[in-house]
Amino acid sequence: MPKNAFYAQSGGVTAVINATACGLIETARNHPDKIGKVYAGRNGIIGALTEDLIDTSQESDEAIAALRHTPAGAFGSCRFKLKGLDQSRAEYERLIEVFKAHDIGYFFYNGGGDSQDTSHKISQIGEKMGYPITCVGVPKTVDNDLPITDNCPGFGSVAKYVAVSIREASFDVASMAKTSTKIFVMEVMGRHAGWIAAAGGIAAEKEGDAPHLILFPEIVFDQEKFLAKVDNAVKKYGYCSIVVSEGVKNKEGKFLAEAGSRDAFGHAQLGGVAPVVAQLIKDSLGYKYHWAVADYLQRAARHIASKTDVDQAYALGKAAVELAIAGKNAVMPTIVRTSNNPYQWEIGSANLADVANVEKMMPMEYISEDGFGITEPCREYLQPLILGEDYPPYQNGLPQYVVLKNAGVPKKLSTTYELK
Amino acid sequence: MPKNAFYAQSGGVTAVINATACGLIETARNHPDKIGKVYAGRNGIIGALTEDLIDTSQESDEAIAALRHTPAGAFGSCRFKLKGLDQSRAEYERLIEVFKAHDIGYFFYNGGGDSQDTSHKISQIGEKMGYPITCVGVPKTVDNDLPITDNCPGFGSVAKYVAVSIREASFDVASMAKTSTKIFVMEVMGRHAGWIAAAGGIAAEKEGDAPHLILFPEIVFDQEKFLAKVDNAVKKYGYCSIVVSEGVKNKEGKFLAEAGSRDAFGHAQLGGVAPVVAQLIKDSLGYKYHWAVADYLQRAARHIASKTDVDQAYALGKAAVELAIAGKNAVMPTIVRTSNNPYQWEIGSANLADVANVEKMMPMEYISEDGFGITEPCREYLQPLILGEDYPPYQNGLPQYVVLKNAGVPKKLSTTYELK
Numbered sequence: 001m002p003k004n005a006f007y008a009q010s011g012g013v014t015a016v017i018n019a020t021a022c023g024l025i026e027t028a029r030n031h032p033d034k035i036g037k038v039y040a041g042r043n044g045i046i047g048a049l050t051e052d053l054i055d056t057s058q059e060s061d062e063a064i065a066a067l068r069h070t071p072a073g074a075f076g077s078c079r080f081k082l083k084g085l086d087q088s089r090a091e092y093e094r095l096i097e098v099f100k101a102h103d104i105g106y107f108f109y110n111g112g113g114d115s116q117d118t119s120h121k122i123s124q125i126g127e128k129m130g131y132p133i134t135c136v137g138v139p140k141t142v143d144n145d146l147p148i149t150d151n152c153p154g155f156g157s158v159a160k161y162v163a164v165s166i167r168e169a170s171f172d173v174a175s176m177a178k179t180s181t182k183i184f185v186m187e188v189m190g191r192h193a194g195w196i197a198a199a200g201g202i203a204a205e206k207e208g209d210a211p212h213l214i215l216f217p218e219i220v221f222d223q224e225k226f227l228a229k230v231d232n233a234v235k236k237y238g239y240c241s242i243v244v245s246e247g248v249k250n251k252e253g254k255f256l257a258e259a260g261s262r263d264a265f266g267h268a269q270l271g272g273v274a275p276v277v278a279q280l281i282k283d284s285l286g287y288k289y290h291w292a293v294a295d296y297l298q299r300a301a302r303h304i305a306s307k308t309d310v311d312q313a314y315a316l317g318k319a320a321v322e323l324a325i326a327g328k329n330a331v332m333p334t335i336v337r338t339s340n341n342p343y344q345w346e347i348g349s350a351n352l353a354d355v356a357n358v359e360k361m362m363p364m365e366y367i368s369e370d371g372f373g374i375t376e377p378c379r380e381y382l383q384p385l386i387l388g389e390d391y392p393p394y395q396n397g398l399p400q401y402v403v404l405k406n407a408g409v410p411k412k413l414s415t416t417y418e419l420k
Numbered sequence: 421m422p423k424n425a426f427y428a429q430s431g432g433v434t435a436v437i438n439a440t441a442c443g444l445i446e447t448a449r450n451h452p453d454k455i456g457k458v459y460a461g462r463n464g465i466i467g468a469l470t471e472d473l474i475d476t477s478q479e480s481d482e483a484i485a486a487l488r489h490t491p492a493g494a495f496g497s498c499r500f501k502l503k504g505l506d507q508s509r510a511e512y513e514r515l516i517e518v519f520k521a522h523d524i525g526y527f528f529y530n531g532g533g534d535s536q537d538t539s540h541k542i543s544q545i546g547e548k549m550g551y552p553i554t555c556v557g558v559p560k561t562v563d564n565d566l567p568i569t570d571n572c573p574g575f576g577s578v579a580k581y582v583a584v585s586i587r588e589a590s591f592d593v594a595s596m597a598k599t600s601t602k603i604f605v606m607e608v609m610g611r612h613a614g615w616i617a618a619a620g621g622i623a624a625e626k627e628g629d630a631p632h633l634i635l636f637p638e639i640v641f642d643q644e645k646f647l648a649k650v651d652n653a654v655k656k657y658g659y660c661s662i663v664v665s666e667g668v669k670n671k672e673g674k675f676l677a678e679a680g681s682r683d684a685f686g687h688a689q690l691g692g693v694a695p696v697v698a699q700l701i702k703d704s705l706g707y708k709y710h711w712a713v714a715d716y717l718q719r720a721a722r723h724i725a726s727k728t729d730v731d732q733a734y735a736l737g738k739a740a741v742e743l744a745i746a747g748k749n750a751v752m753p754t755i756v757r758t759s760n761n762p763y764q765w766e767i768g769s770a771n772l773a774d775v776a777n778v779e780k781m782m783p784m785e786y787i788s789e790d791g792f793g794i795t796e797p798c799r800e801y802l803q804p805l806i807l808g809e810d811y812p813p814y815q816n817g818l819p820q821y822v823v824l825k826n827a828g829v830p831k832k833l834s835t836t837y838e839l840k
Contacts, residue, residue, distance in 0.1 A: 013595045015588075043598040071588050073595035080599055160817055168435075168491050168720035171821060175433045175493035178463040179500055184716060203818065272695070274713075293694075295712035296604060300588035304723055306817065386817035397580055397726065397806035398623065401591060 003105025008041035009073040010111030014154030015302040016313035017140045022067035023317025034325040044078035053409040066402035069392035071302035082118045096131040101412040106324045112141035120352035123330035137332035138320045142299045144195040147358040148350040149334035156309030156385035159199030161301040167203040170210030170241040177239035183289035184241045187274035191247040200243030201374035210241035217247030219371040307388025319347045343384030423525025428461035429493040430531030434574030435722040436733035437560045438494050442487035443737025454745040463496035469837050473829035486822035489812035491722035502538045516551045521832040526744045532561035540772035543750035557752035558740045562719045564615040567778040568770040569754035576729030576805035579619030581721040587623040590630030590661040597659035603709035604661045607694035611667040620663030621794035630661035637667030639791040727808025739767045763804030
């Protein structure tokens with residue numbers, strides 16, 4: 001009897017993490033001699049700790065196929081980081097107890113940096129705790145901050161959403177600027193790195209195109225220089241379109257979002273950074289503004305996902321299973337870019353030991369010298385990641401996203417586990 | 421020699437107002453015996469007053485065709501309302517001066533309620549001021565508040581954007597709710613009427629579907645009742661997804677957006693209403709939240725435009741020309757719904773006298789009894805308006821929107837006009 005597999009989604013979800021689940025489950029179904037059932041953790045790793053497993057074998061082939069075009073985490077995700085074996089042996093003992101009870105021999109963990117760290121720890125329990133398990137990390141993060149892999153699935157679709165959205169809203173502002181709004185500020189995700197903000201820059205293909213300015217978390221906010229740039233753009237182009245990362249900080253190292261707004265009771269951080277930047281421009285230069293905060297819309301926007309991103313997300317799920325049945329432990333499939341133009345990529349693999357606890361920052365040479373734009377090398381890196389469209393099916397004007405049955409696997413243990 | 425036509429875009433732009441321009445210009449080009457050149461006002465009616473006309477005959481057929489898939493106002497729009505003939509005779513005299521100089525015999529004004537009022541006034545200058553001109557209003561407004569026409573072009577695409585976006589973001593929140601965000605609040609446009617907020621309701625097709633609550637400008641905000649509903653949704657479904665109209669007011673008649681936030685200097689109205697509602701929930705119920713403000717993204721989102729909306733916008737532009745060359749003055753083409761299921765529509769026409777200064781409010785029977793959702797009649801009305809997708813062409817991963825040459829018509833007048 002082949003061993004069963006455990007699969008969990010971890011951390012913030014994306015427009016394509018379910019495409020990875022789709023690739024993984026479909027590939028496992030193609031190898032019934034090697035892999036028994038795929039059990040998914042309900043709400044991520046918490047599902048393993050609490051023996052709350054989902055039996056994906058009860059989903060039809062059609063439902064699993066529909067995961068490819070469904071955003072967010074179909075099995076639920078969580079923000080829960082396992083501590084080290086030394087600090088929290090009980091957690092690992094509990095995992096082994098559950099894995100053993102359900103005859104689980106494969107562990108697939110689909111997440112970002114923290115999750116790959118967890119995968120790495122779990123890959124060691126065979127050796128350290130005598131429970132043999134093949135552990136494969138599967139990359140996912142809109143933050144694009146995993147090392148070794150050329151890019152992270154999830155990022156390309158956010159990048160496309162941001163580039164398309166700022167282009168569209170800027171067309172709007174340009175139309176209205178003569179007598180009305182002259183400033184548009186769009187806030188995007190990326191608390192630590194400017195990858196997503198940089199993606200807005202792809203929309204500007206020639207001199208004068210929007211966005212005119214990008215505020216990166218990597219660059220300390222220089223109010224005077226910024227306002228001069230804004231004023232210059234308005235005078236030159238009639239309007240100014242700005243992408244601002246939620247992570248932009250002032251020279252005291254404080255997030256601008258926090259430095260700015262107070263609610264009626266004096267609480268900080270009611271609003272985001274976009275209204276702060278917009279109001280600053282209004283107060284200093286007098287221009288009428290509009291602002292948007294895309295928030296979850298950007299990372300859930302499966303309707304405008306990048307085909308490249310969807311294909312890669314699927315391929316990584318497939319590769320994870322192939323690595324596992326080839327007996328590779330403690331690895332993570334990666335995207336390897338083999339050519340920029342035409343863009344070509346293939347699947348590679350990395351050791352989890354080299355992935356865990358390494359954060360890939362955006363290279364400083366991707367930010368233009370003045371600090372408010374992207375460079376050509378940045379564009380060459382980013383552009384391929386948004387290539388292609390991969391529209392979901394529609395019915396009654398709405399995208400048809402699948403909601404799985406998510407039937408539970410009957411519990412086998414009499415023990416329970418209290419989450420800490 | 422046939423007379424030339426003047427066309428102007430007015431007020432806030434939409435994802436499909438250029439589709440109307442496309443229908444209008446293409447149809448005019450098909451009738452060279454009846455209409456000479458189509459001159460567009462640069463930045464709307466201001467272009468007429470300042471003799472700043474755009475010669476659309478210098479644009480290629482391909483460029484005009486591309487307007488059909490390009491959002492925003494290709495010739496520029498403005499917020500500028502002509503006063504009545506009695507109050508501001510000089511404005512009308514100036515218009516006649518410009519029209520006469522450029523041999524303009526047709527006037528097409530593409531806008532919302534205020535613009536139709538202007539169209540109506542201009543339709544009277546033949547009789548009242550002795551300058552014969554055929555004046556046709558062309559409807560456009562995301563607010564969906566024009567009378568007689570079943571719906572307004574521009575609204576269907578915003579409606580689709582809002583329904584798709586809240587569905588996607590709610591899938592995201594549902595995935596994360598176990599350990600993280602339980603509340604998602606999305607702010608949408610509609611200061612006076614809840615049409616756009618109601619559109620979010622289409623995304624909920626069965627019990628438990630998001631959005632769980634809608635806050636309408638038509639319903640006074642009842643904090644206690646609202647919080648109880650939110651808490652109930654979280655307990656029942658694990659999370660609560662909310663669409664809030666920017667126009668929602670408290671019982672003192674103040675916008676919630678203004679009632680809530682203050683910037684660091686004590687200024688009101690830094691943020692929108694979404695963060696105010698989200699913070700209120702956090703303070704009262706303790707749930708972690710995320711919020712989004714779509715702002716211009718929603719009305720510029722040509723990438724997810726409703727095909728029905730695009731088709732209707734085009735058809736109205738075409739019909740405007742057909743009415744004009746049939747010699748109809750002081751009219752506006754309309755959408756007439758002839759069947760709900762299957763949805764069918766045709767073009768009708770209304771007298772501008774009946775359109776001017778009449779605002780169509782959302783019927784109260786479209787709002788559910790508890791005040792937080794939409795009714796079946798509302799769904800029946802809204803659903804057809806978001807039917808079908810009409811994707812723009814893409815290149816390098818980005819939608820290819822046209823930027824016209826917008827070559828100016830040489831001025832013929834030695835006089836200038838100072839805008840008031």
